Amino acid sequence: MRGDNKEAVLGGVRLATLRAFRSEQEAIYRAARPVSAKLADDARDGWVNGVPMQWMTDWPMPYPLFIEHGAGSRLVDVDGHEYADFCLGDTGAMFGHASPPVVAAASAQATRGFTHMLPTRDAAVVGKLLRETFGLPVWQVALTATDANRFALRVARAVTGRPKILVFNGCYHGTVDECFVCLVDGEARNRPGMLGQFVDLTSQAAVVEFNDLPALEAALAAGDIACVITEPVLTNSSMVLPDPGFHDELRRLTRAAGTLLLIDETHCISSGYGGYTRVHGLEPDLWVCGKAIAGGVPTAVWGMTEAVAHGYEQALRDRPPGHSAIGTTLAANALSLAALRANLEQVMTPANYASMEARAERLATALNREVAAVGLPWHVARVGARIEFIFSPVPLRNGTEAAATHLPELEQAIHLGLLNQGVLIAPFHNMMLVSPATSDADADRLVAATAETLRRLMGIDRRVSAQ
Structure with missing residues (x-):
């Protein structure tokens, strides 16, 4: 003004x-x-x-x-x-x-029950469809992308033994707490506007600007970053496209630092078949998509490499008795799986x-x-x-x-x-x-x-x- x-x-x-x-x-x-x-x-x-x-x-x-x-x-x-x-x-x-294939699948499943806490016939098909469409070999289902991101970040910490994550200023990954950090005059701060926030999120998350590779490299050098989480294109802050070569360097730097890379495609699934990751040949360790993945039926998926899956399985074996804090009762319900299958087979073509x-x-x-x-x-x-x-x-x-x-x-x-x-x-x-x-x-x-x-x-x- x-x-x-x-x-x-x-x-x-x-x-x-x-x-x-x-x-x-x-x-x-x-x-x-x-x-x-x-x-x-x-x-x-x-x-x-x-x-x-x-x-x-x-x-x-x-x-x-x-x-x-x-x-x-x-x-x-x-x-x-x-x-x-x-x-x-x-x-x-x-x-x-009301995509007709999804409506038909959801209507048919409605007569067989919405949720059972057990897999259905669709589960055996959906896992293969996810692998074929998006490239990563091992998958899990959540209700929202927020949940999927939260669970994937917990796995990243468990697998690496490191405490912190790194986000890019202006990012959006649902309501995952540690993603609500920003840069103010070059310093990490809790984002303004959050209700009921009682901890300093900057103790758990580093934040740098998107496209700033020197700042990213410096933050990773501390050796305490378990995972970098990012959209391939920032989309919820006005659209910010990656510089040429940014994603190649992001992958090189995270690998050199022993840090996992999570690509959140909840919005960038618009990029093309298989999302921005497949269209542009990215190689994340973890991958998340919600919202449109099941044609609007509340569902999200998160995939991982074989190496991450092995580390996750080992962490599950080694943990003491108690709640893993991964998963919710309605996740991977029968209705979600039916809608996922129909959307992947007949709509996301x-x-x-x-x-x-x-x-x-x-x-x-x-x-x-x-x-x-x-x-x-x-x-x-x-x-x-x-x-x-x-x-x-x-x-x-x-x-x-x-x-x-x-x-x-x-x-x-x-x-x-x-x-x-x-x-x-x-x-x-x-x-x-x-x-x-x-x-x-x-x-x-x-x-x-x-x-x-x-x-x-x-x-x-x-x-x-x-x-």
């Missing part, structure tokens, strides 16, 4: 214009969604802040949008409005809502990925064109089927640069403007996903809605109308 109040600018947009647009869009939203308004009022009785999960209040709407149903790339709200959905459950529905990639490339090119047409200093980044427009003229290199581009007031106005034109993108940053069900018409609708919203924000007077 710069200048006095009249000329203050946020991300290239005059603040006065931005706020007038946001106010107008809130009025349009309220007028068009009386049933959601009534349900939001009713939901205040029984839920914290009126929602079943507190982050549902992070959306930019005046009150929550209540969904009636979703199918493929579309959502319909309780007021009957249809949306081209590019949020796709923040990746959980990346392969489309090379053909579907090729379709997603082609449409995402076309969409990113069109969005870049619209940003340039109104003269905004932004750019569009993409990793496979995942796209984000970023409030910076040049690509980002690390978490600190990404944090500087995070402009919530501008994001929220844009998101609400798109929503009122029947387009939904993620509430966090400006993330969009393309699914196998996404059509050319969906993509054209997003481009047109973005163009209209940007013109309005730049004072080029065209009217965003109610849906």
Whole structure:
């Protein structure tokens, strides 16, 4: 933001214009969604802040949008409005809502029981599918990527005998405690905003900037890092792509230091068949994916090399009686395994990925064109089927640069403007996903809605109308 109040600018947009647009869009939203308004009022009785999960209040709407149903790339709200959905459950529905193969498998399993604490016939098939698709030979199942990351990091500590992990500034790995550290003026700190945190997480985790190989090498030299955990592309802090050669050096340095490498592909599974790891030939010791892995049924997987699996099995044999702190009662339930099998066999196919990639490339090119047409200093980044427009003229290199581009007031106005034109993108940053069900018409609708919203924000007077 710069200048006095009249000329203050946020991300290239005059603040006065931005706020007038946001106010107008809130009025349009309220007028068009009386049933959601009534349900939001009713939901205040029984839920914290009126929602079943507190982050549902992070959306930019005046009150929550209540969904009636979703199918493929579309959502319909309780007021009957249809949306081209590019949020796709923040990746959980990346392969489309109610994917028919997953629905069929889940429906069939429902008649045979949801959970038994014992394997089913699907278990014998899913392990082989995971190995064939993602490359690592040995696997385990969890309910969420948070759980999978937490369990994998425990295994890394058990196998190496080392106490600490290393993360990159701006990372996101669910709600794993020791990942909630950041850099402030070059010093490791607990991330602000956490509730109920009672220990100094920097005692358990080192943090350096993504793409900073000298800092990584220096941190590993201490000899106390059990595992480096990272996304191959930072995605929850505005998209940060790796420098050329970064991943090769990351792998070389971790091996030289005796440190394990965990690649978390919960978001980067958008990269292509087998994820970023397979597409780019990475060689992690541990690998995690949640959200979309079972077509939206709550499931995550974590894989490991034979060497890590051997160390894990030995640690299990050597431990004293008691709880291993790895695993939860509902993990690897029968429903998850059925959905995993269907998704891996019939949905996460090379053909579907090729379709997603082609449409995402076309969409990113069109969005870049619209940003340039109104003269905004932004750019569009993409990793496979995942796209984000970023409030910076040049690509980002690390978490600190990404944090500087995070402009919530501008994001929220844009998101609400798109929503009122029947387009939904993620509430966090400006993330969009393309699914196998996404059509050319969906993509054209997003481009047109973005163009209209940007013109309005730049004072080029065209009217965003109610849906």
